[in-house]
Amino acid sequence: MRPNSRFADVRTFDIDAVAAAAGADPDVLRLENLDTDVPPPPAAVAATTRSLDEGTGNSWLPFTGLPVLCEAVAADLRERTGVGYDPLREIVITSGGTSAVMPVLLATTQPGEPVVLTDPTYAGLLQRVRLSGARPHLVPLRVERGRWRLDREALEQVRSAAALLLMSPSMPSGAVLDRDDWEAVARVCDRTGAYLVYDAAMERIVFDGESHVNPCRVDGLAGRTIVIGSVSKEYRMIGWRIGWVAGPADVMARIRVAAVYNTTVAGGFQQRGAAAALTDPSGAGVAEAVAEYQARHDTVVRQLDGLPVVRAAGGWSCLVDAEAMGLDAATLSARLLERGRVAATPMTAWGGPVARRHVRLVFSNEPVERLSDLRARFDAALS
Template identity: 75%
Template sequence: MRPNSRFTEVQPIGLDQVAAAARDDPDVLRLENLDTDIAPPAVAARATADAVLGGQGNSWLPLTGLPVLREAVAADLCTRTGVGYGPDRQIVITSGGTAAVMPVLLAATEPGDPVLLTDPTYAGLLQRVRLAGAYPSLVPLRVEGGYWRLDREALAQVDRAAALLLMSPSMPSGVVFDQGDWEAIAEVCARTDAYLIYDAAMERIVFDGHPRINPCRVDGLAGRTIVIGSVSKEYRMIGWRIGWIAGPAGIMERVRLAAVYNTTVASGFAQLGAAAALSDPSGAGVREAVAEYQARHDMVIEQLAGLPVVRAAGGWSCLLDAQALNLTAQELSDRLLARGRVAATPMTAWGGAVATRHVRLVFSNEPVARLSSLRARVEAALG
């Protein structure tokens, strides 16, 4: 096989290997995969079924998304960001939020450019930076007061970046940025003339009263920010594979070209379901789902009391420190599955020195009752 430098540093995501090893054993506690058993909005399911049965959305056009969905995204983003994005020129519909990342990177960076991410971060962001020909520059998270926090001192040392690619809440750590964090990020963007690529997939999944701050409301960021969103997590619509990109009109010209040539068009049926979810006046069950995720998170933390686990301020997962248990992340993952019947992904592809010492525990797909067995399972793994 001919060599290809784009793949030199790209690492496997890891969770699929753990899932394959766990197979379909009903006794295994499935904490490896970012699925959820909480139902998607009924209004979205009905709208999607009606579209299929009624022959709506079975088309290649429009390539950048149905007007009804682009308008629904624009309305939702106006509420969140305070920015009036034009549905025609400033919003592009994509096949899920992760499929939006590559077109944005291609539009916002040149080969060899540094892109700033946190350590740890979602492997799907980190590895796409490498595939795009840019290279990841990692700023660590640190534990303070029992939660992950952005290391602002390390951030202040950044002197070159084409883009900052960030989530809040972030996978896999559950870190949530506060006002001071976003102001520090704005300073780096201004100093390096960088874009902020903001993955907002979990923006409303926040626990314990932590602040939910959209960066577009922070001075200096709205004109630099490219927002990536989706219905996969807040709306539990993973299988729909619908996401979007919104940003300043100039950069969106390039994003639109890259997105069209990447996937041509997202599913029309699914777009109509997504539009129904975004437009649902009842809120499509987001508040109720967040309350359930918090209950599950709190059960994980309760079960692992005294062990090196870090609370999440939001999102669907938290991290257990394998190195503090005198194990590598891969060793802990293997033991958890073999001895404790717990599937958990080692974070070897999810960052640098911080990520690689942890395993991820996803609580979105297991109810509280099953999570109450976690302590005994972990003790069996470590015994």
């Protein structure tokens, strides 16, 4: 078959392989996938059901999102970012947040241009950069005092970039970027003329009272930031597959075209459910969900005390350093499943040398009670 260079360095997530190996055994602790058992907002379920019953979402149009959802996204972003986005010109609804990434890359980069990401980063971001024809430039996350921190010295060395594609909290590490980090990002964007593509999927899932800084509130970033969001993480609405992109009108004109020709339209029934979640006066259970995720995270860290697990500042997962235990990540993952009955994904497709030495532990889909024997399972795997 005729080769295609775009696929030369693209790797699979490895999540599906670990899940398939785990099978349906109820004794296996499922820490490999970013699902959650914390329920979605009742208001979102009711609005989706009502739309199905009434047939109000069964349409191709409008291609770029129902006005009710575009307006809800604009109101939500105004509170988070301080920016007043035009719902019709500066917001596009997509089939999940990650489905927005490729249209954004196509609209902001040329083949071969560098895109800055962290190492580790979400494989769905990294591999899309490669598929778009752009070139990943990885900036390491470093462990300092038991927490992940952005290597700002390495970031400051960036001299050429079409975009910086960043998350906070970041998958899979749970790293949260602070104001000094975003100010360093602003300097790189100013020096290179790059866009900041900010994946805000987990923005409010932060632990330990950690303050979260939206980059649009940092001088020099609002006018060059493209925000990608979704209802999957904060609102626990994974199966709805609803996300959005917001940004300056000039680049959004290109993104709108790329998004329409990528998926045509996001599901109308689900859009009405997403609008209900965003406008739920009760807060849609976000604070309660974050408290539950922190309890699970803290259980994981407590169980693995003395092992090289890195505490997350937010998100749904944390990382354990396989190489610090004398194993590579693939071997640790295999031993955890075979000996400890723990499904956990090696980070071989999730970055460069930093990612490749780690295994991810997702705590969003297992309650504290199930996590309470994690140390015994690790001990069995390491014996």
